[in-house]
Amino acid sequence: MSSELRWHPFLKEWVIVAGKVQERPVLPPREKCPLCYGGIEVPKPYDLLVFENRFPSLTKETSDITPFEDEIYKLRGGQGICEVVLYTMDHDSSVSRMPLEQIEKLVLVWEDRFKDLSSLEFIKYVFIFENRGEIIGVSLHHPHGQIYAFPFIPPIIEKELNSSKEYYDKNNKCLFCSILDKEKGEKDRLVYENKYFTAFMPFFGKYPFELHIYSNRHLGSLSEMTYGEKMYLAEMIGKIAKAYDNVYGFNFSYMMVLHQKPSKGDYPFYHFHIEFYSLHRDKDKIKYLASVESGAGTFINPLAPEDSAKLLRDSIGRLEK
Ligand SMILES: [Zn+2]
Numbered sequence: 001m002s003s004e005l006r007w008h009p010f011l012k013e014w015v016i017v018a019g020k021v022q023e024r025p026v027l028p029p030r031e032k033c034p035l036c037y038g039g040i041e042v043p044k045p046y047d048l049l050v051f052e053n054r055f056p057s058l059t060k061e062t063s064d065i066t067p068f069e070d071e072i073y074k075l076r077g078g079q080g081i082c083e084v085v086l087y088t089m090d091h092d093s094s095v096s097r098m099p100l101e102q103i104e105k106l107v108l109v110w111e112d113r114f115k116d117l118s119s120l121e122f123i124k125y126v127f128i129f130e131n132r133g134e135i136i137g138v139s140l141h142h143p144h145g146q147i148y149a150f151p152f153i154p155p156i157i158e159k160e161l162n163s164s165k166e167y168y169d170k171n172n173k174c175l176f177c178s179i180l181d182k183e184k185g186e187k188d189r190l191v192y193e194n195k196y197f198t199a200f201m202p203f204f205g206k207y208p209f210e211l212h213i214y215s216n217r218h219l220g221s222l223s224e225m226t227y228g229e230k231m232y233l234a235e236m237i238g239k240i241a242k243a244y245d246n247v248y249g250f251n252f253s254y255m256m257v258l259h260q261k262p263s264k265g266d267y268p269f270y271h272f273h274i275e276f277y278s279l280h281r282d283k284d285k286i287k288y289l290a291s292v293e294s295g296a297g298t299f300i301n302p303l304a305p306e307d308s309a310k311l312l313r314d315s316i317g318r319l320e321k
């Protein structure tokens with residue numbers, strides 16, 4: 001069954017209806033892990049591997065869908081590509097435990113997939129992400145991430161593009177570069193800096209432990225980075241993943257999303273960044289998204305970014321000892 005896009009007439013955004021997703025295995029026992037070598041997806045040994053999701057939210061073929069449109073309702077095929085990225089053969093590993101060179105390879109694979117999928121005529125946006133931990137809704141524990149190549153620009157990206165364009169037109173400066181300057185100036189939300197990247201808990205974070213990584217140089221995507229920048233990005237991601245796990249001493253659940261420019265067109269006002277969100281708000285407390293977030297669209301962040309930044313900085317300090 002192909003995936004469908006249904007237009008939400010008053011929120012003005014696409015909803016994906018994808019029956020295939022219902023068939024995904026949910027938390028199979030370890031010996032039945034489909035992502036381990038010998039499992040159903042990977043008959044051969046591998047290092048880092050990308051394959052198409054067997055239960056995709058967006059399908060390559062949508063010829064069985066008949067598009068229709070009246071003044072209110074609109075439906076079309078959800079043509080896109082969903083890929084799975086296996087980070088390592090080691091079932092018990094994670095970004096926080098992988099050797100740096102494995103994360104470096106991951107960054108190079110992301111760049112490759114970003115370029116490749118972006119070049120497809122029907123793709124408008126390539127979204128690279130990782131869900132980690134059962135509280136986030138992860139159905140397989142084996143270390144992996146995903147890529148959704150969308151036939152439209154998703155609404156959060158659209159909003160970021162609109163705001164950064166508006167700011168750029170008015171101030172002749174990049175909104176993200178300006179945020180970076182502010183955070184570097186105010187310092188109390190900074191978490192970690194390396195040669196080419198800066199990690200901080202933004203002033204306006206919606207989630208507890210929301211962290212952003214910005215490239216220090218103004219650029220729009222992985223494919224505009226030098227080799228050196230990609231290597232430092234890997235170092236940064238590894239450090240942040242370790243720091244998260246070290247905050248409370250358990251595998252920290254998170255969502256990690258790459259925000260890059262869309263696949264087609266020119267976006268000189270947009271700036272590459274990575275956002276991490278978590279639902280942990282204390283050692284044994286979880287922040288659930290409920291009515292106010294889902295029904296009113298307003299987020300309540302129970303943990304001030306200044307406080308979570310301090311927790312993460314202390315965590316990095318303990319790692320370095
Ligand atoms: Zn596995």
Ligand SMILES: [Zn+2]
Nearest residue numbers: 174177218271
């Ligand atoms: Zn910028």
Ligand SMILES: [Zn+2]
Nearest residue numbers: 160259273275
């Ligand atoms: Zn963003």
